[in-house]
Amino acid sequence: MFLRLSSLCLSALLICCVLAPGTSFASSPARATLESTVTRVLDILKSPDYRDTAKRDAERNKIEAEIRNIFDYEEFSARTVGANWPSFTADQKNRFTEAFAQLLRATYLEKIDGYNGERIAYTGELASTKGDKVEVQTAVTLKDGKTVPVAYRMLEKQGRWVVYDVIIEGVSLVKNYRSQFQDLLTKGTPDQLIERVRSKADEVRAKAAQ
Known part of the structure; x- marks a missing residue:
C-alpha cells in the first residue's frame, strides 16, 4: 500500500481530459487549473522531443515542474503526518x-511511460462554505473499460489553486499515508521516518532507471 495510491493518483494527471456526456456546469478556477495542467502535460507527452531518448530527461523535467506547480507538497506533508507534525522541528519538516516530494515525483516518473490513452471525465464539484476549498470529482476510464472515481481536493493558496489530497475509489491518499506514517512514528523517530521515505524514493528511482 506504500505506493499503490500515489501511483494511481499521479498517473491520473496524465490522462486525456474530456467532459462527461451531459455535463454543462461552468469550469471553476480550481478545475480550470487542473485541466490546464493536464493539457500541458499531454502536450509534452505527445511531443516528438519526448520520444527522443536524447531529450527525454529534459522533457520529464518539464512534466515534473508542472506537477510540482499544482501539488502542494508542504500541505501534503503536514496533512499526512497529521497530529505529529507540530512535534517535528523546522529542519525535520x-x-x-x-x-x-521526492517519493511522489519518483513514483510519478516511474509510471509516466505507462500512459495509454486513458480518459478522465469531470463529473462534479463540491465547494466549502467559504469557497476556499473545492473537490473536483472525476471518473477515470481505463483501457479495459473499468471506471475509477478519482477526486482532487484543492485549496486556494497565495492566489492559486493547488491539490492537497486525492481520493481514489473512496480512499484518501493523505489518510492512507497518515496511517502508515503514524505507525512508523509510534515505533520510531521523525528522523527515522524521513530516512524511510527517502530510501523508498531512491528505490523507486533506481527501478525506473533500469
Missing part, C-alpha cells in the same frame, strides 16, 4: 517535505 523541511527534510520530510523534500523526501516526501
Whole structure:
C-alpha cells in the first residue's frame, strides 16, 4: 500500500481530459487549473522531443515542474503526518517535505511511460462554505473499460489553486499515508521516518532507471 495510491493518483494527471456526456456546469478556477495542467502535460507527452531518448530527461523535467506547480507538497506533508507534525522541528519538516516530494515525483516518473490513452471525465464539484476549498470529482476510464472515481481536493493558496489530497475509489491518499506514517512514528523517530521515505524514493528511482 506504500505506493499503490500515489501511483494511481499521479498517473491520473496524465490522462486525456474530456467532459462527461451531459455535463454543462461552468469550469471553476480550481478545475480550470487542473485541466490546464493536464493539457500541458499531454502536450509534452505527445511531443516528438519526448520520444527522443536524447531529450527525454529534459522533457520529464518539464512534466515534473508542472506537477510540482499544482501539488502542494508542504500541505501534503503536514496533512499526512497529521497530529505529529507540530512535534517535528523546522529542519525535520523541511527534510520530510523534500523526501516526501521526492517519493511522489519518483513514483510519478516511474509510471509516466505507462500512459495509454486513458480518459478522465469531470463529473462534479463540491465547494466549502467559504469557497476556499473545492473537490473536483472525476471518473477515470481505463483501457479495459473499468471506471475509477478519482477526486482532487484543492485549496486556494497565495492566489492559486493547488491539490492537497486525492481520493481514489473512496480512499484518501493523505489518510492512507497518515496511517502508515503514524505507525512508523509510534515505533520510531521523525528522523527515522524521513530516512524511510527517502530510501523508498531512491528505490523507486533506481527501478525506473533500469
